[in-house]
Amino acid sequence: MTIRELIKRALFIEILQGLALTLRTFLSRPVTVQYPKEKRPVSSGFRGRHAMVRDGLTGKERCVACMKCAMVCPSQCIYIKYSGGEGGPRVLEKYEIEALRCIYCGYCVEVCPVNALVLTEHYEYAGHSREEFLFDRDRLLKNWDDFWAQKGGYFNKFWRPTGIDPKRLPVGKR
Amino acid sequence: MEIAQGNDLYTEELTLNMGPQHPATHGVLRLVLRVDGEVVKDCIPHVGYLHRGVEKLSEFRSYPSVMPLTDRLDYISSMINNIGYCIAVERLMSIEVPMRAKYIRTVLAELTRISSHLLWLATHALDIGAMTVFLYCFREREYVLGLFEELIGARLTVSYPRIGGVRCDITEGFLEGVKSFIRDFPRHIREYETLIDQNRIWLQRTKGIGVISGEEALRWGLTGPTLRGSGVNYDVRKKAPYDAYDEIDFDVPIGKNGDVYDRYRCRMEELRQSVRIIEQCLDNMPQGDILAEEAPELDMNPKGHRVLEGEFSRWGASIAFTNEYATVPKGELYSAVEAPKGELGFYIVSDGTGRPYRLRLRAPSFVHASAIPRLCKGHMIADVIAVIGTIDIVMGECDR
Numbered sequence: 001m002t003i004r005e006l007i008k009r010a011l012f013i014e015i016l017q018g019l020a021l022t023l024r025t026f027l028s029r030p031v032t033v034q035y036p037k038e039k040r041p042v043s044s045g046f047r048g049r050h051a052m053v054r055d056g057l058t059g060k061e062r063c064v065a066c067m068k069c070a071m072v073c074p075s076q077c078i079y080i081k082y083s084g085g086e087g088g089p090r091v092l093e094k095y096e097i098e099a100l101r102c103i104y105c106g107y108c109v110e111v112c113p114v115n116a117l118v119l120t121e122h123y124e125y126a127g128h129s130r131e132e133f134l135f136d137r138d139r140l141l142k143n144w145d146d147f148w149a150q151k152g153g154y155f156n157k158f159w160r161p162t163g164i165d166p167k168r169l170p171v172g173k174r
Numbered sequence: 175m176e177i178a179q180g181n182d183l184y185t186e187e188l189t190l191n192m193g194p195q196h197p198a199t200h201g202v203l204r205l206v207l208r209v210d211g212e213v214v215k216d217c218i219p220h221v222g223y224l225h226r227g228v229e230k231l232s233e234f235r236s237y238p239s240v241m242p243l244t245d246r247l248d249y250i251s252s253m254i255n256n257i258g259y260c261i262a263v264e265r266l267m268s269i270e271v272p273m274r275a276k277y278i279r280t281v282l283a284e285l286t287r288i289s290s291h292l293l294w295l296a297t298h299a300l301d302i303g304a305m306t307v308f309l310y311c312f313r314e315r316e317y318v319l320g321l322f323e324e325l326i327g328a329r330l331t332v333s334y335p336r337i338g339g340v341r342c343d344i345t346e347g348f349l350e351g352v353k354s355f356i357r358d359f360p361r362h363i364r365e366y367e368t369l370i371d372q373n374r375i376w377l378q379r380t381k382g383i384g385v386i387s388g389e390e391a392l393r394w395g396l397t398g399p400t401l402r403g404s405g406v407n408y409d410v411r412k413k414a415p416y417d418a419y420d421e422i423d424f425d426v427p428i429g430k431n432g433d434v435y436d437r438y439r440c441r442m443e444e445l446r447q448s449v450r451i452i453e454q455c456l457d458n459m460p461q462g463d464i465l466a467e468e469a470p471e472l473d474m475n476p477k478g479h480r481v482l483e484g485e486f487s488r489w490g491a492s493i494a495f496t497n498e499y500a501t502v503p504k505g506e507l508y509s510a511v512e513a514p515k516g517e518l519g520f521y522i523v524s525d526g527t528g529r530p531y532r533l534r535l536r537a538p539s540f541v542h543a544s545a546i547p548r549l550c551k552g553h554m555i556a557d558v559i560a561v562i563g564t565i566d567i568v569m570g571e572c573d574r
Contacts, residue, residue, distance in 0.1 A: 014372035021368050022306055031313050045327035072473045074235060074242045105242035105333045110341070111472045119327075 047104045048123040050097050050135055051143035053116055061141060062116035065090040069108035069117060077101035078108060097140065099133040120147040187215060190555075194223050198301045198559045201569030203543065205558065212554050217547040221540070224573040232533045236476045237263050237502070238337055240530065245331040247537065248571040251290040251514045253282050253322070253332050255571075258511035260335045261416050262520035266507050267337070267470070272463040273418075275339035280418040281352065281455045282325075282334065283511075284448040288359070289318040290514035291441050291448075298438070298563035299370060302379045307369050314355075314362050321351045338469025353456065356449045363445050371442075380435040384549040384561045387432055394545045397538050398516030399444060400565050403429035403437030410512035422454050434564040441566075476528040502526060508536075515539055515566050539572035 008014070033040050042048070052061045065082035081094035108117050120143065127133060135143065193204040202223035208216040228247065232240040244259045245252040257279050264271060296311035319329040325348045326334045326341065334341055370376040386394070388404040401408055409426045411419040427443030429436030504526040510519040516538025523532040542565040550561045 009374075014374065018306075018369045018373060021365060025310070031316075043324040043327065046323065047327045068473045072236075072239055074239045103242055103246075103331065104328065105245075105331070106327065107239070107242070107333075107472060 042121045042123065044121070046121045046123070047106050047119040049120050049125050049143055049147075050099060050102070050140060051118050051120045051147055052095070052137065052140035053118060054141050054144050054148075061092070061095075061137065062114050063092050063095060064114055064116070065092045066113060068111045068113065072107045072111045074105060074107065075101050075103050092137070095137045095140065097135045099135055100130060118144070120144070121151065122147055185210075192555075192558065194220075199562055200297060200567060201572075203562070203567065203569055203572075205546065207555065207558065209555060214550050214553055214555060214558060217550055217558065219543050219546050221543055221569070222573050224569045226574065228574045229533050229535060232530055234529065236474045236528045237530065238470060238472050238474055240533065241335075241337075242331070242333050245333055246570060247535065247574060248290075248513060248515060248518075248539065248568045249330055250293050250568060251286045252330060253286040253334060254290075254511060254513045255518065256333060256335045257283055257417070258509070258513065258518050259520055260337050261511060262507065262509035262522055263337045264466075265509050266505070266522055266524055267468075267502055269338045269466050269468055271339055271417075271466055273460045274462045275464045275466075276418045277455050277459050278340050278344055278464065279335060280422070281344075281452050282322075283417070284451045284455075285318050285321065285352070285355075287514045288445055288448050289315050291445055292318075294441065294514070294563070294566045295366060295438075298560075298566075299376075301559045301563050302376065304370050304373070304376065307366055310362070310365060310369070314359065317351075317355060321348060321355070324348050324351065336465060336469060336472075339463070339465035343464050349456070352452065356452050356456075359449055360446065363442065367442065377435065379557075379560055380438060380564075381433060382431075383434045383553060383557050384564055385431065385433045386545070386549060390548075391432065391545075394548065395541045396516065396545060396565075397541070398512065398514070398566075399437055399440045400516060400542055400545075402427065403440045403564075404432030405430055410510050410517050414510065416509075416511060418455060419451075421458070422451055424451050424454075434560050437564045470528075474528050502528060510536070513538060515568065515571070516542065518571075535571075535574055537571040537574060539567040539569070540574075542567050543572050 052063065054060070055062050065080060067080055070076075070078040070080050077098040079094065079096040079098075080092070082090045082092050084091045104119065106119055109119055122143070188209050190207040190209055191204065192207055193199045194202040196203075199205065204220040204223065206218040206220065207214055226246070228243050232243055235243070241256055241259055244255040247255045263269075292311040292315040296308040296315070299305075299307035299311075322332055322334075323329045325344060326332050386396075386404055388401075388406040391401050391404040392406060396404075397408065397410075405428055407426060407428055410416075411424075412426055424447045425443075427440045427447065429440045502524050504524055506521070506523045508519055508521045510517050512518075517536065518538060519536030521532075521534040521536065522530050523534075525531040545565065546558075546561060549565070550558045553561070
């Protein structure tokens with residue numbers, strides 16, 4: 001051990017350096033966000049509570065019951081029942097999302113050919129019972145209305161992902 | 175009153191249960207310790223408390239739908255799990271990924287490595303007793319997660335890459351964020367080192383603890399920084415390059431003594447190398463497509479993926495499907511990537527349908543957990559915590 005090292009050890013130099021750094025940080029601006037009082041803004045495309053888009057023209061949902069979202073869902077939490085088909089248009093009878101099983105991968109939003117489904121930027125939706133998280137069609141539309149009233153507009157970059165040739169997207173998404 | 179002397183003194187080995195809900199075992203790891211006083215004589219790790227059957231679940235999902243499951247393996251470096259899985263399937267289907275997608279993936283993989291190593295450093299230091307490092311590391315980690323959120327809308331379970339490319343192009347805001355991060359981050363690494371690198375408590379807790387020689391580490395199957403701390407130069411990014419790593423210049427930090435301190439040094443240097451890799455990727459980022467032409471659709475049929483004939487017209491009038499399915503080639507394939515923890519391997523057996531017949535995961539945490547008894551035998555109970563920290567296990571990946 002050299003003299004220099006000995007002095008360093010005796011004077012607790014490395015500990016003092018650490019303490020100096022702590023003091024510097026103590027005097028700098030805090031990075032903590034005091035959550036319930038202030039909220040950090042979520043970025044566009046955040047995957048939060050589910051909603052079904054209410055079509056401006058018809059006032060109903062856009063879903064065409066193509067079953068793609070139910071097929072692609074990795075946790076299989078989407079239940080769809082429809083009537084019709086075979087030449088005529090399919091009529092949606094039941095559309096349910098079990099939000100407690102959802103893993104928020106966003107595959108359903110991405111695969112939907114008519115942009116009927118979104119994961120909104122709303123993330124505070126704790127509840128008291130499991131039933132509250134079985135989103136049926138009316139609840140999903142209501143989620144959309146709530147979100148629309150709160151945000152006043154919506155742009156989802158995953159409806160038409162940047163950098164992908166629009167020709168490769170389904171017709172409803174171009 | 176007589177006091178028992180010498181050989182008459184009654185001593186007994188004590189069996190102690192550490193975990194599964196112990197805050198320092200990084201998840202639900204249960205260790206059964208046989209201790210003599212405070213010295214660990216034997217240690218049996220019990221794993222499986224977080225078993226979710228990912229391998230079995232993936233046999234019932236089409237190849238693209240398996241990917242969100244891989245997020246949940248090593249949930250603090252989910253991007254690299256996604257990339258590893260996508261690379262395995264791409265190799266199986268012989269899909270050539272566009273250069274831009276490769277570079278984007280490399281940037282994101284390194285950002286994930288930084289965030290994972292930051293969490294490792296934070297918790298490892300916290301376990302040993304350095305609270306301040308924990309707070310500082312989470313400050314920077316939060317920034318990286320914020321970048322992920324801006325890019326893809328999720329912070330941890332990203333599901334960003336796609337088989338054959340990535341989901342969406344990177345934005346200007348994201349690029350600016352990454353640039354400002356790699357500008358500031360080397361200063362932050364020096365901050366962490368100021369706090370603990372020469373700190374005498376840190377040195378006493380880490381030097382000479384959990385020593386394993388390079389040869390023995392190889393025999394235990396250790397990989398990643400845990401192996402490199404023992405002086406073995408093995409890195410999947412160098413030995414079997416994937417994505418853009420073969421076009422990028424970076425060093426693989428190697429330790430010497432194979433103790434907890436050397437592994438700590440290795441990971442700290444890896445943080446610096448990650449910054450270097452990101453810098454080079456941003457400088458050489460090519461333009462172009464981000465998803466390969468032959469990439470399977472997200473709603474790929476489990477039987478195979480549909481072949482479209484003709485084109486979608488603007489009005490959707492002349493859509494023609496053939497009833498044939500272009501199936502995935504039959505065969506078996508092992509493909510590995512360098513995850514922050516070690517070599518993450520995917521072994522896929524394909525029977526020609528659109529879902530894996532068998533998907534076997536080589537999770538580094540599982541292999542590393544088996545080395546815990548070897549590393550902590552003969553040390554104190556408090557050093558078991560240091561050993562668990564140094565091999566950097568995540569139980570989500572270990573139990574799968």
